[in-house]
Amino acid sequence: MQHQLKAGKNSRRLSQSQRIMIVIAVVALVVFYAVFFIFPIGYALTGSFFNWMPTKRVFSFVGLENYRKIFEQSTLGLAMGNTLVFTVVVTLGRTLLGLFFAALIYSMRRGRVLFRTIYFIPVITSTVAVSMVWKWMYEPSNGPLNYYLSLAGIAPQRFLIDSSQALWCVMAMTIWKETGYAMVMYMAGMTGIPGTLYEAAEMDGCTRWQAFRYITFPLLKTTTEFILLTSFVTYCQTFTQIDLMTKGGPGKASYTMVYYLYQEAFGNNRFGRASAIAFVLFAVILVFSVLQLRITRTKEAEKHA
Template sequence: MDKELSLSPPRHALTPSANEAEAAHVMSRTSIKKFRRREIFLAYVCLAPSLLLFGAFLFYPLLKSVYLSLFLTDPQGRVAQFVGLDNFKEILASDMFYKSFGNTMLFIILTVPTGIAAALLLAALTHNKLKGMKIFRFVFSLPMAVSVGTGSMIWMILYHPTLGVLNYFLSIAGIEPVQWLTDPKWAMLSVAIMTVWMNLGFNYILMLSGMQGVAEDIYDSAQIDGSGPLRTFFWITMPLISPTLFFTLVVSVIGAFQAFGQINILTKGGPMNSTNVIVFNIYQDAFINFRFGIGSAQALILFAIILLLTVLQFKFVEKRVHYQ
């Protein structure tokens, strides 16, 4: 028994010393730091292609626009003379700028609420799990697959004063044909109708996905409590999909400010500048009149306007959004 006890290691040999514990702790911290540095390096390697694309197609053009807005340029876009803030002063004193800004706001009023309301209505009608409903969902989503150029050409044919289908139906009803794209009273409305149709697919998919995210138990409980379809829609569905509505509103406003393709194809800013929005005005100054300094200054003003409106939407409209 004493021999066995003598062969066992001493108690102090089984317990590591304080120096050994501290050394192990330091090594553990060092390995954690190395692991974190390796993770950060790997993250930047994965983000490098995206950062490169953003730098080439977003940050560089933005900085170049800031630079060109302070100069007068020749037709080749080369800097000719430093003018400071004179380009901005000229824009803010121009009647055409305020005309284009008014047209842009009118375009937003005509397209954004109408587009969201139409998509919301179609999503509500096709949300039910009835037989054949997938066909309607596919049809209502189709405009998303149509490009701006293709859609504009389709509606240009529809709006044709003599060969267009719209005027043909008006003639059947005994109504005088409408000059959809050449009458200043109808041109902006015509472009707005085409834009609502073009954005309908995207808005519809957002609304339908938001409604499908609402639990069926909530609807069953509302039905048991005696809630009708309209009451259920306005008091249950609308609050629950308010994040989707808010996102659609912000994206639609930004997209309306940037509208260009359909206006360039259908009306080219006319007639009598009735559809000359800010983006088309920038295009005319920069690429038609070769005033790249003025065009860059207008682009920066448009950027500031969109940023301000987006911040205001997040500050005031988001308060009515229910995320839970």
């Protein structure tokens, strides 16, 4: 409880109303999460050690069999690799592009609202709808993308039906859709930076890049962390666009972990194995999160030392 000690300077006894507020919050959260999250998750965890087929009402203990099976099959490695690539590329892509466009729009005198509005539109539209539209645009024989490529003298591509391109095409769509979100977050963060800082920097003879590098970017740290963390958790569980655009194909070329476990659960009616996949994924996410937390903590500790 290092945090509490540090914050000790203004610690004092809680008032009556604060106590009520805390009790309400704790009770509500514990009850809600226990019922709607912990129970189902615990159930699923238990299920991962069982031969579990809900529609057939089968639930019989098989020990580690489900885990053994999935580690035996090459699909797990493939899906894990794809998930990792997808998460890293899309997270970085949307964050960097978001920051880039935020800085660009923020530096404009006019049209800020207009551009921000436009860049944000893909974010607010449903993944289902845009996946359908993009799938059509990627159509190799009569989709518009190949048509424009041919105008530019580039050979037509196979996009979603090419095993080396499919996942990247879905990633491109996702970055397109989600960049605006990071951008708006960054713009909100930038508005919070007092103009006086820049005036001072200008007087010290800083270039605009230096001002960005040494003032803007560090002050956007909370925003960056927020975007990175939520992106990470979201993209580790990518499913909808894969299901709609490639069905994990061609073959299994664009299988992600969640698509894999969805297939096991609803395609093969093997919820036990699907749960095992889910908990393998959960373990990986947990390890990454702990690592990330460690790194931030160490850095902070260094700063304070």
